[in-house]
Amino acid sequence: xxxxxxxxxxxxxxxxxxxxxxxVDIRDAGDPIVLAKxxxxxxxxxxxxxxxTATIEKRETLIELVRKIAQExxxxxxxxxxxxxxxxxxxxxQAGADKVSVNSxxxxxxxxxxxxxxxxxxxxxxxxxxxxxxxxxxxxxxxGGRKATGLRTLDWVKQVEDLGAGEILLTSMNNDGTKSxxxxxxxxxxxxxxxxxxxxSGGAGSKAHFQExxxxxxxxxxxxxxxxxxxxxxxxxxxxxxxxxxxxIRCNY
Amino acid sequence: xxxxxxxxxxxxxSVKNALYRLNCECMISDNPNTxxxxxxxxxxxxxxxxxxxxxxxxxxxDQLLFQITQPMLGICLGLxxxxxxxxxxxxxxxxxxPKVMVKQFPPKDKVPHMGxxxxxxxxxxxxxxxxxxxxxxxxxxxYAELNDYTSGVCDYIEPFSAAMQKDNFYATQFHPEKSxxxxxxxxxxxxxx
Numbered sequence: 001x002x003x004x005x006x007x008x009x010x011x012x013x014x015x016x017x018x019x020x021x022x023x024v025d026i027r028d029a030g031d032p033i034v035l036a037k038x039x040x041x042x043x044x045x046x047x048x049x050x051x052x053t054a055t056i057e058k059r060e061t062l063i064e065l066v067r068k069i070a071q072e073x074x075x076x077x078x079x080x081x082x083x084x085x086x087x088x089x090x091x092x093x094q095a096g097a098d099k100v101s102v103n104s105x106x107x108x109x110x111x112x113x114x115x116x117x118x119x120x121x122x123x124x125x126x127x128x129x130x131x132x133x134x135x136x137x138x139x140x141x142x143x144g145g146r147k148a149t150g151l152r153t154l155d156w157v158k159q160v161e162d163l164g165a166g167e168i169l170l171t172s173m174n175n176d177g178t179k180s181x182x183x184x185x186x187x188x189x190x191x192x193x194x195x196x197x198x199x200x201s202g203g204a205g206s207k208a209h210f211q212e213x214x215x216x217x218x219x220x221x222x223x224x225x226x227x228x229x230x231x232x233x234x235x236x237x238x239x240x241x242x243x244x245x246x247x248x249i250r251c252n253y
Numbered sequence: 254x255x256x257x258x259x260x261x262x263x264x265x266x267s268v269k270n271a272l273y274r275l276n277c278e279c280m281i282s283d284n285p286n287t288x289x290x291x292x293x294x295x296x297x298x299x300x301x302x303x304x305x306x307x308x309x310x311x312x313x314x315d316q317l318l319f320q321i322t323q324p325m326l327g328i329c330l331g332l333x334x335x336x337x338x339x340x341x342x343x344x345x346x347x348x349x350x351p352k353v354m355v356k357q358f359p360p361k362d363k364v365p366h367m368g369x370x371x372x373x374x375x376x377x378x379x380x381x382x383x384x385x386x387x388x389x390x391x392x393x394x395x396y397a398e399l400n401d402y403t404s405g406v407c408d409y410i411e412p413f414s415a416a417m418q419k420d421n422f423y424a425t426q427f428h429p430e431k432s433x434x435x436x437x438x439x440x441x442x443x444x445x446x
Contacts, residue, residue, distance in 0.1 A: 002409055003369040003388060040433065045369055071270050076390055076431045093299070096266035098392075098431060121301045121330075123365050123392045166365055166394075197363045220363055250369040250388045253433050 003250040004214050004242070005045035005221035006235060007199060008228040010035060012051045012081070015065055017229065030229070032065065033072055039228065040073050042235040043253045047073070048101065048169070048223060050128075051081030052144070059088065063095050070096020078126050078169075086115050093120060101126040101169055104142040107149050107156075110163055117164025122196075127165040129156060131186055132173040138186045145173040153186060154193055161194045168194065169223065171201040179205025182213040182222065191218035199223050207233060207241040214247050255279040255444070256291035258318075261300075261308045268297045268328065271430035275437060277444055285317050293444065294321055297430075298330025302355070302395070303342025305334060318347055324421050324446045332417060332424035333395060341395045349422050353400045358410050365394040366409045370427075377404040377418055379425070381442050387435045389415075389427035396426065 010017045010032050017032045036047055049069065051062045059082070066079055079092050080101030089100050106113050106127055116125050130141045131153040138153040157168055170190055172183030182200045191198040197220045200213045204224035213222050227233045242249045257268050259281045272279040280287070288294060296318070298305070309315045327335045337348045339355035346355070358364045369388035396413035399406065405416030407426070417424045423443060429436035
């Protein structure tokens, strides 16, 4: 049986791991390589690295970090942040990334998604979507949730699926950093409306939050950052809990 | 020397890194002599089948792979390209595994099949010290149907070939290089052949 994936996310700035609380107050939580290796040992099923400075700083720093991560860890990882061209994707995959995650560039130019899918296959293409509930509707935002796009989330997810996305990383800006649980309604709606895998992100604060998102929606992965970084919920403890709740989890690692 | 075949679509870095972690020397090459003289050959893969086949043909690697007599391990797209035909881009493939068709998963569940999954059956040298309940990492939207060469079966939407073997040709649909300690054991088993 396919297992539900527990995915720690490492936000990277200047080669270090950070986590924004509602994307504003950024705190330093350590060396990405050390943290990544620790997560692998603890049984993380996949890792996501989001370079939150990538849009304004040199790409080479990120490529070098990706190369080091790829040398050190033996589970899949996704790299996102500032990817604008097929060449950016090629460079990251060559450096050892398994998947890339594209966010605002896909909104600016949706054809980028089909170009990436055609060149490298859909399986390496994650589309990250920041969504916010506003005026009784889930809409798509970019630039760390600061800029509205006017797109309805449920329209955009269908479009990215048609364009060749292999996976959707769905972050609720309302929930992110709150530790009040995942945004179950939109996770359910999105994961039922597309046929590609969906990863829930934003709001994880307890083990039960993971259980409810796996039980009540069709997401196949759940992503969190601060609760793992600061050791609030150790991954082995989370996985053991989920296994007891009869959720398909990889426990033999 | 282990040679990893260089063809444009492959995610070469991951396999090289995995071999380095096992203290195994390897090189990446598309040079026919280098490939034919290797102790073992790895044919990795991430990408799209028809464009990968075009590239292999342009480099005459499609003919060369047939001549390999040393152990060769195809991974993911590598496994699919070793089959006879793929529905991905409707392309003829290498036919190292004759008559085996690569099909698209029907949309009865999430596609691609992405994540960790266990086996329903395993056999052969590649799976020494591996249990069926062990999870390995998959990411694929197409699969090789069950056939005479199937050496490992995984069940997702329907049972498919998780691994295949014919003579010196081995292949895995999953990514051993990305499957943590279980994957390392499977790579060690291949290196020990």
